Amino acid sequence: MGEPHPHPPARGPGDGPPRPAGPDDGGDHGRDEGRGAPADAVRLRVERLHCRLGGREILHGISFSVRAGEVVGILGPNGCGKSTLLRCLAGLCAPSAGGVAIDGLGLGTIPPAALARRLALQGQDATGALGFTVRDIVAMGRLPHRPSMLAGAGAADDAVVTDSIRRLGLDDLADRSIETLSGGERQRVTIARAVAQQPDILLLDEPTNHLDVRHRFAVLGLVRRLGITVVAVLHEIDLAARWCDRVLLMADGRVVADGPPAAVLTAERLQEVYAVAARVTADPHTGRLRIELEPLQG
Numbered sequence: 527m528g529e530p531h532p533h534p535p536a537r538g539p540g541d542g543p544p545r546p547a548g549p550d551d552g553g554d555h556g557r558d559e560g561r562g563a564p565a566d567a568v569r570l571r572v573e574r575l576h577c578r579l580g581g582r583e584i585l586h587g588i589s590f591s592v593r594a595g596e597v598v599g600i601l602g603p604n605g606c607g608k609s610t611l612l613r614c615l616a617g618l619c620a621p622s623a624g625g626v627a628i629d630g631l632g633l634g635t636i637p638p639a640a641l642a643r644r645l646a647l648q649g650q651d652a653t654g655a656l657g658f659t660v661r662d663i664v665a666m667g668r669l670p671h672r673p674s675m676l677a678g679a680g681a682a683d684d685a686v687v688t689d690s691i692r693r694l695g696l697d698d699l700a701d702r703s704i705e706t707l708s709g710g711e712r713q714r715v716t717i718a719r720a721v722a723q724q725p726d727i728l729l730l731d732e733p734t735n736h737l738d739v740r741h742r743f744a745v746l747g748l749v750r751r752l753g754i755t756v757v758a759v760l761h762e763i764d765l766a767a768r769w770c771d772r773v774l775l776m777a778d779g780r781v782v783a784d785g786p787p788a789a790v791l792t793a794e795r796l797q798e799v800y801a802v803a804a805r806v807t808a809d810p811h812t813g814r815l816r817i818e819l820e821p822l823q824g
């Protein structure tokens with residue numbers, strides 16, 4: 527897998543995300559950044575990735591790389607291929623050409639159990655495991671770490687599950703059945719399960735779409751504090767600007783811009799990609815991007 531990415535990533539979140547009060551008030555997660563990898567080592571590399579589904583090419587030769595500990599947001603209009611790209615990164619969707627490598631190893635060469643210890647995907651469907659309690663579902667995140675499917679959970683697994691439940695503010699719901707939870711509560715359960723998996727790379731597909739504003743801040747703050755590599759599909763442009771080191775803007779199965787939020791999220795580009803009128807300014811006090819969107823006139 528070839529040349530370096532043309533856009534060097536930002537080294538930090540720029541305006542420094544605050545530590546919001548919320549479900550996760552804890553410190554670090556007992557994790558070293560990038561599990562011992564140098565801080566700017568390339569963790570994930572996507573090279574000329576094409577994907578066909580239903581006889582149609584959905585992804586048209588996508589290339590980018592993500593460094594250890596980077597938080598990258600994927601933005602773009604409905605149907606542009608964001609979830610398909612995330613599924614390719616997780617090995618759930620086979621590319622028709624090109625490929626994905628983790629720490630230089632092609633995805634197809636990594637055994638499934640080893641891959642599940644390195645990479646977690648939190649998907650859009652939070653309802654697939656009816657009949658289980660919140661704690662049962664979060665505990666599923668530990669399965670890849672057990673020596674066999676028949677091996678029971680150890681005390682260390684239980685501690686990770688308890689910690690993940692606490693971090694997502696789910697203590698009071700731990701014994702509730704998943705089908706009794708609200709959409710936002712279920713969404714936090716799927717994130718807790720992915721956190722319990724203790725991956726090096728966390729892939730999130732619209733992790734905040736059911737969450738109220740406080741929980742959005744809390745969940746994205748928690749994700750940042752994990753210190754691991756994160757690729758998140760987001761629809762909220764302002765949240766991506768605030769929380770991501772880097773943004774990939776997609777349209778029609780291609781990456782049209784890749785770089786720090788302030789470089790990518792220009793008014794012209796947002797208008798072109800989303801077909802809306804956009805005004806982008808920097809807050810004079812915090813320097814944060816302010817993004818105002820309006821329907822196009824006429």
Ligand SMILES: Nc1ncnc2c1ncn2[C@@H]1O[C@H](COP(=O)(O)OP(=O)(O)OP(=O)(O)O)[C@@H](O)[C@H]1O
Binds near residue numbers: 602608610611
């Ligand atoms: N299994 C499939 N078979 C055929 N077409 C598919 C399949 N999965 C996705 N597609 C199509 O691929 C395109 C990209 O879908 P994808 O879910 O990746 O988009 P997205 O950018 O995540 O959209 P959204 O913002 O609406 O979630 C869409 O046109 C979708 O209809």
